[in-house]
Amino acid sequence: MIDALSKAVFGTLAGSATLKRVASRYGMRGQGGFARRFVAGETIDEAIGAARAVEAQGLAQTLDLLGESVASEAEARAAAEAYLAMMPRIADAGVGRNISIKLTQLGLDLSADLAGAHLRRILARAGELGFFVRIDMENSPYIEATLALFESVWREGTTNVGVVLQSALKRSKDDLERVLALGARVRLVKGAYKEPAAVAYQSKAEVDDAYVRLMERLLRAGHFPAIATHDPDMIAAARRLATEAGVPQGAYEFQMLYGVRRDLQQSLRAEGFGMRVYIPYGREWFPYFMRRLGERPANVGFVLKSLLRER
Numbered sequence: 001m002i003d004a005l006s007k008a009v010f011g012t013l014a015g016s017a018t019l020k021r022v023a024s025r026y027g028m029r030g031q032g033g034f035a036r037r038f039v040a041g042e043t044i045d046e047a048i049g050a051a052r053a054v055e056a057q058g059l060a061q062t063l064d065l066l067g068e069s070v071a072s073e074a075e076a077r078a079a080a081e082a083y084l085a086m087m088p089r090i091a092d093a094g095v096g097r098n099i100s101i102k103l104t105q106l107g108l109d110l111s112a113d114l115a116g117a118h119l120r121r122i123l124a125r126a127g128e129l130g131f132f133v134r135i136d137m138e139n140s141p142y143i144e145a146t147l148a149l150f151e152s153v154w155r156e157g158t159t160n161v162g163v164v165l166q167s168a169l170k171r172s173k174d175d176l177e178r179v180l181a182l183g184a185r186v187r188l189v190k191g192a193y194k195e196p197a198a199v200a201y202q203s204k205a206e207v208d209d210a211y212v213r214l215m216e217r218l219l220r221a222g223h224f225p226a227i228a229t230h231d232p233d234m235i236a237a238a239r240r241l242a243t244e245a246g247v248p249q250g251a252y253e254f255q256m257l258y259g260v261r262r263d264l265q266q267s268l269r270a271e272g273f274g275m276r277v278y279i280p281y282g283r284e285w286f287p288y289f290m291r292r293l294g295e296r297p298a299n300v301g302f303v304l305k306s307l308l309r310e311r
C-alpha cells in the first residue's frame with residue numbers, strides 16, 4: 001500500500017506548477033544540482049558525456065530525450081525534430097545507437113495519426129542510421145493506442161523497434177502474447193504510474209508475482225528480452241529462470257535507470273551479464289524526476305540535503 005500511496009502523492013506533486021518552478025530553478029544548477037543524480041543534464045552534449053561515461057564502465061545505454069503529454073501540434077513536431085536532430089549527433093559521437101521515446105511526446109493526446117506520423121519519420125531515420133528505438137509505455141489510458149501503433153509499424157516491416165510492458169497491469173499477460181506473436185522485443189518493467197485497482201495490482205507482492213510470471217514466459221519465448229528492474233529479488237528470479245530454461249547470458253539483458261543502484265549495475269556486468277542504462281536528459285525532467293522520488297521516498301532526503309547546501 002505504501003508503494004501505491006507514495007506513487008499517488010508524488011504523482012499529484014508532479015502536477016504542481018509552483019513546485020515545478022522551484023525545482024527547475026535549482027535542480028540542474030551547477031554540477032551539484034539535485035536532479036543530476038537521475039537526469040544526465042539538459043543538453044545533448046551532457047547526455048553524450050553521460051553515455052560515454054557509462055560505456056567506459058562496460059555498460060550499454062539508451063538515451064531518452066525527456067518530454068511527455070505535449071498539448072499542441074507544434075510541441076509534438078518540435079519533439080520529433082529534436083529526436084531527428086539527436087540521432088546524427090549520437091552517431092557522430094560514436095556511442096551506442098539506442099534511443100527511448102514516449103508517444104505522448106509525439107502528440108498521442110492530440111491524435112494517434114499525428115503521433116504515428118512523427119514516429120514513422122523517426123523510425124525511418126533510425127533505420128538509416130542503425131538505431132534501435134524503444135517505445136516507452138505510459139499510463140493505462142495510452143496502452144491500447146501504443147500497442148496498436150507499434151503493431152502497425154511492425155507489420156509495415158519496421159523491426160528496429162521494441163515496446164515496454166508493465167507487470168502492474170492486469171492486461172499485460174495478454175499484451176505479452178500479442179507482442180510475442182509479432183516476434184518483437186519487450187522491455188519488462190513493474191510500472192511507474194499510479195493506476196486504479198480495476199486495471200492494476202496495488203501491492204508490491206502482486207506486482208512482483210506478475211513480474212516473475214511474465215519474465216518466465218519472456219525468457220522462454222522472447223526475443224532478446226530486457227529485464228528492467230533494480231529489485232534484487234527479480235534479478236535473482238531472472239537468473240534462476242534463465243538457467244532452468246537453458247537461456248544463455250547473451251540472449252537477454254538487464255536494464256536499469258541512470259543513477260539508480262550503480263553498484264548492482266557494475267556487479268552484474270562484472271559477472272558477464274548485459275546491462276543497459278537508461279539515460280534521460282532534457283529540460284522537461286520534472287515529471288520523470290518525481291516518479292523516481294515516488295518509487296523511493298528516501299530519495300527526498302538527498303534532495304533536501306542538496307537544497308540546503310545551495311543556501
Ligand code: FDA
Binds near residue numbers: 137193229
Ligand atoms: P522496486 O520499485 O520494487 O524497487 C526495488 C529496489 O530497487 C528498491 O528497494 C531500491 O533498492 C531500488 N530502487 C528502485 N527505484 C529506485 C529509485 N528511484 N532510487 C533508488 N533506488 C531505487 N516504467 C514505465 O511505466 N514505463 C516505462 O517505459 C519504463 N521504462 C523503464 C526503463 C528502465 C530501463 C527501467 C529500469 C525502468 C523503467 N520504468 C518504466 C520504471 C519501472 O516501471 C519502475 O517504476 C522502476 O524501475 C522501479 O521499479 P523496480 O523494478 O526497480 O522495483
